[in-house]
Each structure stands twice: as structure tokens, then as C-alpha cells.
Amino acid sequence: MDRHDPPCTTTDEITDLALRIRIGSLQTIANAGLGHVGGDFSVSDILAVLYGGILRVDPSDPQWPDRDRFIMSKGHAAASLYTALALRGFLPESELATFAGPHSRLGGHPDRSKTPGVETNTGPLGHGLPVGVGMAIGARMKGATWRTYVIVGDGEMQEGSNWEAIMYAAHRGLDNLTLLVDRNRLQQGAGTEETNALDPLDAKLRAFGWDTTVLDGHDVGTLWDVLRQPVIPGTPRAIVAETVKGKGVSFMEGLAAWHHRVPTDEQVDQAIAELTGARS
Amino acid sequence: MSGASTAAGYDCRVAFADTLIALARADDRIVAVCNDSVGSSNLGGFREEFPERLINVGIAEQNMVGVAAGLANAGFIPFVSAASPFLTGRAMEQIKADIVYSGANVKLCGQSPGVSYGELGPTHHSIEDLAWMRALDNLPIVVPADPEQTRAAVLWAAAFDGPVFMRIGRHRVRSVSDGRDPAWTPGRAEVLLEGDDITIVAVGTMVEVALAAAEHLGRAGVHARVLNMASIHPLDRDAIIESARITGGIVTVEEAVPRGGLGGAVAELLAVEHPTRMRLLGTHAFAPTGNVDFLFEHFSLTPEGVARAAQDLMAAT
Numbered sequence A: 001m002d003r004h005d006p007p008c009t010t011t012d013e014i015t016d017l018a019l020r021i022r023i024g025s026l027q028t029i030a031n032a033g034l035g036h037v038g039g040d041f042s043v044s045d046i047l048a049v050l051y052g053g054i055l056r057v058d059p060s061d062p063q064w065p066d067r068d069r070f071i072m073s074k075g076h077a078a079a080s081l082y083t084a085l086a087l088r089g090f091l092p093e094s095e096l097a098t099f100a101g102p103h104s105r106l107g108g109h110p111d112r113s114k115t116p117g118v119e120t121n122t123g124p125l126g127h128g129l130p131v132g133v134g135m136a137i138g139a140r141m142k143g144a145t146w147r148t149y150v151i152v153g154d155g156e157m158q159e160g161s162n163w164e165a166i167m168y169a170a171h172r173g174l175d176n177l178t179l180l181v182d183r184n185r186l187q188q189g190a191g192t193e194e195t196n197a198l199d200p201l202d203a204k205l206r207a208f209g210w211d212t213t214v215l216d217g218h219d220v221g222t223l224w225d226v227l228r229q230p231v232i233p234g235t236p237r238a239i240v241a242e243t244v245k246g247k248g249v250s251f252m253e254g255l256a257a258w259h260h261r262v263p264t265d266e267q268v269d270q271a272i273a274e275l276t277g278a279r280s
Numbered sequence B: 001m002s003g004a005s006t007a008a009g010y011d012c013r014v015a016f017a018d019t020l021i022a023l024a025r026a027d028d029r030i031v032a033v034c035n036d037s038v039g040s041s042n043l044g045g046f047r048e049e050f051p052e053r054l055i056n057v058g059i060a061e062q063n064m065v066g067v068a069a070g071l072a073n074a075g076f077i078p079f080v081s082a083a084s085p086f087l088t089g090r091a092m093e094q095i096k097a098d099i100v101y102s103g104a105n106v107k108l109c110g111q112s113p114g115v116s117y118g119e120l121g122p123t124h125h126s127i128e129d130l131a132w133m134r135a136l137d138n139l140p141i142v143v144p145a146d147p148e149q150t151r152a153a154v155l156w157a158a159a160f161d162g163p164v165f166m167r168i169g170r171h172r173v174r175s176v177s178d179g180r181d182p183a184w185t186p187g188r189a190e191v192l193l194e195g196d197d198i199t200i201v202a203v204g205t206m207v208e209v210a211l212a213a214a215e216h217l218g219r220a221g222v223h224a225r226v227l228n229m230a231s232i233h234p235l236d237r238d239a240i241i242e243s244a245r246i247t248g249g250i251v252t253v254e255e256a257v258p259r260g261g262l263g264g265a266v267a268e269l270l271a272v273e274h275p276t277r278m279r280l281l282g283t284h285a286f287a288p289t290g291n292v293d294f295l296f297e298h299f300s301l302t303p304e305g306v307a308r309a310a311q312d313l314m315a316a317t
């Protein structure tokens, strides 16, 4: 094992990491008085699998040229990304308390000029995947073996830029690119299906030429397995991770209102009790 | 300091939404078009009353603006209502080609402009929108300073046959409308304060900051003239040139990049018509992390900061 290898070796360790990402995001948001907890919790297990079990990166050298590239295209889930980066060693955990504060390196959306481990600035939706396609083409052109992973929100998939990128990635046969859709079925104000329906999302991705798997986005073992399977040569990979917005906290799960609501102190206590209770 | 974001005052988005509903009751051509922004654009009431006249395309701003152009073609009067950074930045070419160049009767309403998204950072700040929109040929640009002016501008925009861009502020602002003509007149500035030492030209949230700066200056014996330039295009050329003649120096203040914005507009006019020493105040650069009040301090968009710039300019002339 070299220092670039991901730190977790068992599903249990990844599950623990996911719990720490949720608790860290929750405290970060409560402390700052802003954030997007619903989308942080739907994506926490995916982040744990990536940072715990997949990504080859180097916290001591964030610009290591052969690192795997990861883009959190749904940049509003910044608190969970920062927590994952801190737990992977890119930032001191104590720095999470500065989130959104004056001159903080940890702004409301990820900024590569400020935060080590962030590859590109996100926040406006529909930007990450085109950038990821460029990274994957770049790796090809250099003969490099690193891989590119992009997480998008499902509402974010309504942006046309994603479909332009999806089309071109297949055209270029980018089997070094993986798209993970956080399919929590909610966007900012309402459900995705009542706003601008995405279903059948898997069929659409397949029709565009992607190797597509639909799985439970909270089942870290399955997600980890699928991500470690060999790719189909010449085919980009998409994973539609079916998730629950606010996952793990009874009063948040599946509610659009928790897109960016900030929990009170009592709600933080209750949420932590539920999250840790479910784990133990 | 009395930051424009402080709790007292009114949210122009409420005036915008109420006026739009009143218009829609009287005219069934009025429709609202948005991008998963029913909440942030305060369109909940509109949706309740006119569910079939609220077209929420989802998170797809280019489509949103194109759809609005098509609705205008079909005889509707679309008010596109979305966070200003995504409306203007994301759909810029649709705005240029489908709306302005095509002369579509669409009202582009940029919500929560400037740095009103505070900590959410430069991707969510809309400080470039005034410059971008000003670059488009003959597009009326409206930046109301308070709820009354917002209401008047929305009523005018609905009646005006052609594209309009308007900024709808999210900060709570005080009314600055004492004695104002209740109707919106494009190309007319308001002289809110007479003075002959220095002129401060402001828009939107910065109007009340300019008035507070004038108070500071008054205590130092400086008589500032304050203009509310809510119509950035067309510009009130006469009011600007007259102010330059009376006071010499002019300070412009906006919650936007002055390059190409209000500052640029005033400077372009004066450079040609009446060269005048100026200070162009605004949010010059991508902001650091911080909340709205912090950012106003950071960019010196405070009564003290504006007063300092005015005194600095007077000392230099």
C-alpha cells in the first residue's frame, strides 16, 4: 500500500467514514448558519466510498500529477466535500469551523484557489461534467492512468450542458470517466419528476452510450464493488445512485424544505443521536 | 454602520411578486417563467393563483430564456424570474439573440443581484450583470432602489413593448421615494439631495448608503448631491451633465463591477460631454468568503467608505 492508496480496507470502515462525514457536515452547517444539509446527507455515502475506497490522491501534495480527479459538480454540497477532504487529510478538521466565515478558505461553494483537493470551482449547476470530460481526454492524450469521477445532482441533470458532455464522452469512448448521479428525486423547490422529469434516467444514459448501473446509493458495499469492476473498454461509466435527501435523519428525509434549512441546536442533537444510533 | 442588508426595511422581491400578481389578474398575457426558483423568486403566491401561468422549466436557464422568447412570440408577456447570476451569465447568448436582437417582448428579472448571496461566493454573486446587459444594444436596464420603485418599474415593463432587464434586490432597503412621481419614467434620474460640493450617483441598494454618506459629509461641512440613477439605460444624460457642472467631481456607487456598469456608463458620457474627475465605487473583484455586511465593508460600500472616497476626490480636484 502506498500513500496514494485510499485509506479504507473494509466496508465497515467506509460506513464509519460516511457517518463522520454526515456529523461533520451537520456541525459545520449548524455552526455557520448556512448550508445544504439535505444534499450533503444524500451524497455522504458516495463520498465515503470515493475518498475511503477509490480515489488515489495525495493530501501532502494535492497537485500530484497522477492523482485521480474528483469533481463535486453539485457544489452546494460543499460542507460534505470539505468534511471528506478534512477526514482524508487535505485540511485540518478544526478548519471546518471557519466554513463561510470572513476570509475562510471554505466558502459556501468549492473554490480550487482556496481549498486543497478541489479541482475546479462549482456552484452554478451543470459545470462539473464538461470539465471532467476535458480531464479524461487530457489523461488519454498524456497516456496517464488516473481516472476522473464526477458527482452531479439529479436536478442538475436538467441542465443541457450535462447532456452535451454525456454525448461527447461516449463519442470519445472515455472509459476513464465515471459519472455518479445523486438520484434523490428532489431539487431545490420540489420533486424532480413533477418539475422536469428525468425518468427513465438509466435508459437515457444507455441510449447515449454509457455503461449504466442503477444501485442503492446508501449501500456502500455494492457501490464500492461496482466502482472496482473493470470498465467496458471505450465506454464511459454512469452510476445512478438512488438516494434519499436528508438520509439518516427522520425529520429531514425526503423533504425539499431541508435543501438548505439550517438545523437548530436541538435538531443537531437529535440528528446526531439518530445517525449514531443507526450505526451502533 | 448601517449596512443595506440590515433587518429594517423592505425586500423588493415582495413588491415585485405582489405587482406581478396584480398585473396577472388584470391581463392574462402575463406569465412567469423560472428555473426551480419559485421560492427564491418569491413566486409561490403567483403559482397558487395562476398555476398554469407559471412555467418552471427546472434547472435549465438557457431553455428558460428561449422558452420565454417563444411565449412572447405566441402573444404572452413573460416575466423571467431567476437568480441574476444564472439568468444573465448562463443564458447570455439566448438573451442576446433570442430576446434583445430578436426584439422579443420578454422581461428579464434578475433576482438577488450583486453580492446578496454573501457567503455562497462569487459563483452566486451577480456583479457582472450590469456590464453584460449594458453591452446589449438598447436594452432598458432598471435597478429599482426601493419597493415603490420596484412596483412602478414592473408596471412600466409590462406596458412597454420590448425587452427589459431589471434587477430585483434581496436586501432589505429603506424607502427613498419621498415625493416621487409614482410612475416609472425610463431615462429619468431622481435628485434625492441637492448639493454643490460633490455628486454621488447610486443605484439599487447603494442609494441608501449614498444618502447616509451624504449625512456624514454634511457633518464635515460638505454638501453632497445625491442621484438615484435607477434607469441605467437609457441614462439621464442631462441630470449627470448638470451635476458635473454644479459640483465638479462625481462618485458612482453600485453593488456591481463598475467596469461597464453604472460607473462605466457615467464615465463614458462625461468623457465625451463634460470631462469630470470621478471615483467609481463597486464590487471590483471576486469576493473573499464572508457575509453581505462583511463584503460591503470589504469593498468599502459603506456610508463611511463612500464619504471617504468623496472627500478623497474633492482633495484631488
Ligand SMILES: Cc1ncc(C[n+]2csc(CCOP(=O)(O)OP(=O)(O)O)c2C)c(N)n1
Residues within 6 Å of the ligand: A036, A038, A039, A040, A042, A074, A076, A123, A124, A125, A126, A152, A153, A154, A155, A156, A157, A182, A184, A186, A187, A188, A245, A259, B035, B036, B059, B061, B086, B090
Ligand atoms: C445554474 C444554476 N441554476 C440554479 C441554481 C440554484 N440551485 C442550487 S441547488 C439547486 C437544486 C439542485 O438540485 P439537485 O441537483 O437535485 O441537488 P441535490 O438534490 O442533491 O441537493 C438549485 C436550483 C444553481 N446553483 N445553478
Ligand SMILES: [Mg+2]
Residues within 6 Å of the ligand: A153, A154, A155, A182, A183, A184, A185, A186, A187
Ligand atoms: Mg436532487
